[in-house]
Amino acid sequence: MDSSLQGGVIALITILAASIASLLAFSNQLRKDQESESTIPGCRRIGLIGRSNMSDQYSPKHNGENLDSSAACKIKALFIYPVKSCKPVELEDSDVILTGLRYDRQFCFTQLKTEQVEKEEGDLSVNSEWVHNWKFITQRNVPRLSQVDTQIWIPDPSSPTYSPKAEWVKSQGCVVCSFAFTPEWSWNMNGLRTAFSIFKAKLAQRDIEAEPRITFKLPIAPDEERSSKYTREVMKIWKDSPTAINITSEIPPETLGKLKYFLGVSNPIALFKADPLNHRKVFRNAPRIEEAGYQPGVGFADAYPLSIMGVASVQKVSKTITNLPTPHLDALRFRANIYLTNAPPFAEDDWKQIRSRNLSYHVSCRTTRCDLPNVDPVTGIKDRAEPYKTLKQTRGFVDKGAGAHPVLGMQMVPLLEDAAGKGEIRVGEEMEVVKTGEHFYIRLFQD
Numbered sequence: 001m002d003s004s005l006q007g008g009v010i011a012l013i014t015i016l017a018a019s020i021a022s023l024l025a026f027s028n029q030l031r032k033d034q035e036s037e038s039t040i041p042g043c044r045r046i047g048l049i050g051r052s053n054m055s056d057q058y059s060p061k062h063n064g065e066n067l068d069s070s071a072a073c074k075i076k077a078l079f080i081y082p083v084k085s086c087k088p089v090e091l092e093d094s095d096v097i098l099t100g101l102r103y104d105r106q107f108c109f110t111q112l113k114t115e116q117v118e119k120e121e122g123d124l125s126v127n128s129e130w131v132h133n134w135k136f137i138t139q140r141n142v143p144r145l146s147q148v149d150t151q152i153w154i155p156d157p158s159s160p161t162y163s164p165k166a167e168w169v170k171s172q173g174c175v176v177c178s179f180a181f182t183p184e185w186s187w188n189m190n191g192l193r194t195a196f197s198i199f200k201a202k203l204a205q206r207d208i209e210a211e212p213r214i215t216f217k218l219p220i221a222p223d224e225e226r227s228s229k230y231t232r233e234v235m236k237i238w239k240d241s242p243t244a245i246n247i248t249s250e251i252p253p254e255t256l257g258k259l260k261y262f263l264g265v266s267n268p269i270a271l272f273k274a275d276p277l278n279h280r281k282v283f284r285n286a287p288r289i290e291e292a293g294y295q296p297g298v299g300f301a302d303a304y305p306l307s308i309m310g311v312a313s314v315q316k317v318s319k320t321i322t323n324l325p326t327p328h329l330d331a332l333r334f335r336a337n338i339y340l341t342n343a344p345p346f347a348e349d350d351w352k353q354i355r356s357r358n359l360s361y362h363v364s365c366r367t368t369r370c371d372l373p374n375v376d377p378v379t380g381i382k383d384r385a386e387p388y389k390t391l392k393q394t395r396g397f398v399d400k401g402a403g404a405h406p407v408l409g410m411q412m413v414p415l416l417e418d419a420a421g422k423g424e425i426r427v428g429e430e431m432e433v434v435k436t437g438e439h440f441y442i443r444l445f446q447d
């Protein structure tokens with residue numbers, strides 16, 4: 001090769017290498033900026049970040065077959081869902097309170113629904129009126145909720161930025177919600193700024209698919225000053241009409257507009273926080289006040305404070321499905337709080353009381369399943385059939401009370417000392433089966 005050409009090639013390679021190095025440096029800087037921007041002053045993030053305790057959930061060692069008789073059932077993973085139907089936060093340990101795991105299902109999105117109801121007994125067409133209700137939404141009707149990310153940040157006095165007066169310290173921390181949003185852009189100054197922000201998001205996350213994220217924060221226990229901005233309103237969740245705290249004003253209007261677009265909801269939406277002084281009381285299969293010492297309650301959980309599920313049961317169901325769009329059935333589709341290993345498939349079906357290191361639990365009833373688990377938690381895409389179709393065939397008529405409705409996993413009530421009591425639970429602890437027996441599911445709706 002001629003030496004000037006050689007020189008040229010070397011220069012070109014040097015320039016290329018230098019460009020890549022500076023792009024990487026820029027990318028690192030962006031990532032650092034993003035991290036510090038997303039840190040909440042005076043607080044620390046709780047939960048497991050990185051490898052999930054469920055990462056080996058498909059392993060044959062968790063199929064629950066051929067278990068050693070001495071093998072104790074174990075707590076594999078813990079999850080909370082701070083905003084109903086949004087992404088979970090995985091924990092290594094948790095407080096257990098009246099409403100279940102602390103921070104679980106304390107927020108809920110609603111949409112304004114107009115419905116025709118009969119005024120009195122009688123004909124809907126003669127004697128009816130139109131009512132407007134704020135009705136809860138879930139992944140079942142809005143699958144995109146599954147793609148809204150949540151983080152929990154709580155006050156941390158050891159943080160260098162800690163001050164009792166810091167905004168989110170005053171609210172006992174916050175739930176940071178975020179969703180991906182790529183704005184439209186065009187060839188003008190504003191448009192180019194937007195395009196640059198899209199490029200920055202891809203570079204910071206070193207992922208060509210990455211999109212800029214939009215964030216909003218929700219107070220965990222707002223102080224008086226903050227609370228004075230909210231109103232209490234009646235909302236609808238299943239058959240209940242609790243009064244809850246309308247905290248929609250925590251989401252800037254522009255963000256709310258983008259969120260509606262992201263979710264694909266055209267009705268007005270509002271965000272509610274459960275009223276800590278006014279739990280929805282739980283009856284049906286739950287223990288009564290005479291037994292538990294207080295009447296169990298929930299925030300925005302569907303029906304009972306805690307849900308539990310054996311990994312082996314999900315593996316067993318997975319084997320019977322032929323048309324699942326994913327290679328395995330992800331147990332996270334069922335949105336349990338507590339996942340267990342070392343129990344035979346469906347062993348939990350007959351549990352009546354169980355106990356971990358710190359606390360006993362009343363296993364109230366089986367969990368009836370709708371088609372919500374058809375939503376793939378990774379993509380947010382809802383399959384038209386599975387796993388619901390197979391569950392109906394294999395897990396219907398398991399519970400006499402539930403009839404044809406398929407059941408999987410159990411609902412529980414923690415047996416605390418009193419309504420203000422507190423327990424603890426941790427991944428890796430044993431779960432001892434104290435009592436087994438019959439279950440009969442008491443339905444919410446008669447059909």
Ligand SMILES: *[C@@H]1O[C@H](CO)[C@@H](O)[C@H](O)[C@H]1NC(C)=O
Pocket residue numbers: 134233246247248249270
């Ligand atoms: C909730 O508050 C927002 C803003 O503060 C308000 O626009 C909306 O009408 C309220 N929603 C309900 C259900 O009262």
Ligand SMILES: *[C@@H]1O[C@H](CO)[C@@H](O)[C@H](O)[C@H]1NC(C)=O
Pocket residue numbers: 357358359422423424
């Ligand atoms: C469970 O933990 C709570 C505190 O979190 C404690 O007060 C209680 O004594 C513990 N109970 C048992 C049985 O260890």
Ligand SMILES: *[C@@H]1O[C@H](CO)[C@@H](O)[C@H](O)[C@H]1NC(C)=O
Pocket residue numbers: 048051052053092427428
């Ligand atoms: C759960 O995950 C955490 C974090 O990766 C890890 O430290 C811990 O050992 C895991 N626990 C069990 C019981 O697998």
